[in-house]
Amino acid sequence: MYHHVKQLMYTVKIGDPDPRFGNMLLEQFGGANGELAAAMQYSVQGLNCDDPELKDVLMDIGTEELSHLEIIGTLARMHLKPTKTSRKAAEADPLVAIAGGGGVNLYNSQGSAWTADYLKVSGQPEVDLRSNIAAEARAKIVYERLIGFTDDQGTKDALQFLMTREITHMKAFMQALDNLGKGPLEIGALPPTPGLVDQFFNDSTGEDQYGAADKTPAWAVANGFKLVDSPAFHPQEMELDGPAPARKAKRAGAR
Numbered sequence: 001m002y003h004h005v006k007q008l009m010y011t012v013k014i015g016d017p018d019p020r021f022g023n024m025l026l027e028q029f030g031g032a033n034g035e036l037a038a039a040m041q042y043s044v045q046g047l048n049c050d051d052p053e054l055k056d057v058l059m060d061i062g063t064e065e066l067s068h069l070e071i072i073g074t075l076a077r078m079h080l081k082p083t084k085t086s087r088k089a090a091e092a093d094p095l096v097a098i099a100g101g102g103g104v105n106l107y108n109s110q111g112s113a114w115t116a117d118y119l120k121v122s123g124q125p126e127v128d129l130r131s132n133i134a135a136e137a138r139a140k141i142v143y144e145r146l147i148g149f150t151d152d153q154g155t156k157d158a159l160q161f162l163m164t165r166e167i168t169h170m171k172a173f174m175q176a177l178d179n180l181g182k183g184p185l186e187i188g189a190l191p192p193t194p195g196l197v198d199q200f201f202n203d204s205t206g207e208d209q210y211g212a213a214d215k216t217p218a219w220a221v222a223n224g225f226k227l228v229d230s231p232a233f234h235p236q237e238m239e240l241d242g243p244a245p246a247r248k249a250k251r252a253g254a255r
């Protein structure tokens, strides 16, 4: 169950309102990487989670994201306040000013409605946790950019708080992923095809008529990848059916 405490998780104070900046803040209110998307993604994943400990982590962080939504909504509202009365301010966000009366609503900065399509919910813990780590990384970089676009110290402080918490969440999701005890490439139950899994397809080979010098990174080979040059021109190099001997036998039989 949820309980609303009538106090912000972080007290927001701003200097002069900046309606254009208020519009940018809506990315973190009703945008793809925003707080509602984070809250709903983790809460719905938590609802579906059978592991009681991981479920708790997902519900805890999902609930904190709702508290972030409250902070970012309050902050955006403060910056958008002049759109209630000033024609010039209203031009910063006509949708907010005309349809919403100067208050926030679940749209991004371009006026696109929030959508459940933003959410990644797979029902597989090692997949969901990776989606969450990526979501936190996106939220972090959006906050960083927002901080770079305001000179208002109170606004910067609130955004710094929110940005920091996203790194904390990222750390928690990374540790939860480690705790599953699966290898970094173990997703689901079925193993990948041996041989094929270690082949790096160099799909941009050729200099001459094919263009500039090839730039396949040294790490691809150094870290156990077997380089296959231009598989489109020699598909027999692709280990499609597993280890080489088995593959040859199967192909011979098929002819």
Ligand code: MN
Binding pocket: 035, 038, 064, 065, 068, 139, 162, 165, 166
């Ligand atoms: Mn957040």
Ligand code: MN
Binding pocket: 038, 065, 136, 139, 165, 166, 169, 170
């Ligand atoms: Mn977060």
